[in-house]
Amino acid sequence: MTRPPIRTAIVTLLACVTVAAALPAQAAVGVEDEGANCAVPALPDTGALPTNAKLPDPFRKIDGTRISTRAEWTCRREEIKRLSEKFVYGEKPAKPQSVTGTVSSSSITVNVSHQGRSSSFTARVELPSGTGPFPAVVVLGGFGADTASIKAAGAAVINYDPYAVGKEGTGRTNKQGAFYSIYGATSPTGLLMAWSWGVSRIIDVLEQSGGSILRADATGVTGCSRFGKGAFVIGAFDQRIALTMPIESGTAGAPIFRGVPGEGAQSLSSAYGEQPWLGDAFGSFTGSPQRLPVDTHQIAAMVAPRGLFIMDNPHIANLGPRSASVAALGAAEVYKALGAGDNISYWSDVSDGTHCANRAEWRTPLQQNIRKHLLRTGSDPGVIRIASKAQGRLADWADWTTPVLGSSSTPPPSPTTPPPTTAPPPPVGGCSATASVNAWTGGFVATIRVSAATAVNGWTVGLTLPAGTAVTNTWNANRTGTTFTNVTFNGQIPAGGYVEFGFQGTGSPGSLSPTCSAA
Structure with a gap:
């Protein structure tokens, strides 16, 4: 979305929850998609999708059964991924046949070739003080992210121009940029997924570089507004991203699709039509999001158990902050079920309503997340802090409960045995x-x-x-x-x-x- 008019207000009430956890910060895994080899059932056709006003159960598989162990999340995540590709964003192709490039203290070059087509793009690097190799945060678009605080925390900044990979201002049959030079101007994949593909290719180059300047195993991503939408998708669709930090992402970003129409946020049809951010197939759902078999709480949950820090602005209804808080609360249930509740944060308690402003309220949690998930020297808990004027209620949207998931080596607890918690057991009766x-x-x-x-x-x-x-x-x-x-x-x-x-x-x-x- 474009920058909306500035509105300022003082938050008089906030909700603040420190989410408990059983696992430490999770290092990014070494593959882009660890569920690529999962056997996923046939996806439903658009015309066969039922209407469901509630948020889909993130724990319920396509075959109707629910996962019962943490190990099953890998393939359940893959189901969500493929549903999201088919109905929301368009397909993210696997790694091309050839990805090469260079990494220096000031820039990264990426060269891609696949099935006789080629493209290239570059990104600018800013190093923090000290001695590397450094973790790095990919910053989309060059505004809205607090790059000074990122570097002060000890992480490098990779300035990524998404438009070099997927250009805005083009029609759906004339898409342009490095992604579409490879996969065609009429590709049904939207810009957000194209931008995600571009960051994955940057990580490919980092992995090949030997790690003397930037660490390939400690990459984060952030961006604001339309670039917050991109950061949200990038982190969800590449499991090598250790920390995902979308800022004020608005419709087509974090806010649940089902909540946007009732909140007065940018409409789904507007977001679909303003730019080809979403995949072509999403056009069937702009007036009926209740038919979508996925929603953004599940897409946020695809980041689990890796670090996720969603920053939002409660003063601009057009951004859908109430719906975004519901997505965060829904994703937090998956994090908790996986024993990683400490790794998700959502923060909309800010006093300045200026869109994409650098805010003092976010500085400390931002640096805490970088230390925890990129430097791996911290253990600060995740925080969900929701301004009352944009307080969503998961209970209004979820008709499912969160299961107690067993480990991969032991069966889950049965309903007749107490769950493995630190709380005292209930009394005998009642x-x-x-x-x-x-x-x-x-x-x-x-x-x-x-x-x-x-x-x-x-x-x-x-x-x-x-x-x-x-x-x-x-x-x-x-x-x-x-x-x-x-x-x-x-x-x-x-x-x-x-x-x-x-x-x-x-x-x-x-x-x-x-x-x-x-x-």
């Missing part, structure tokens, strides 16, 4: 509740886990808050005062199972001791 709290000066967020010893069909949780403390926002539960009851999708808990809800408050919560009663 339900119990435990609280974890993330507090800051003047406010806090509480996550309440409701556990069942025997099957529960509805629950009520009560608690007492200290004087001067108040609840301001609740998710995944109904609230009356400080009494919370289940919503439709999480009232039934199998024996030994659990569900979670949360709320935000002002003041100091102290030590919370919730009680639970079953219906």
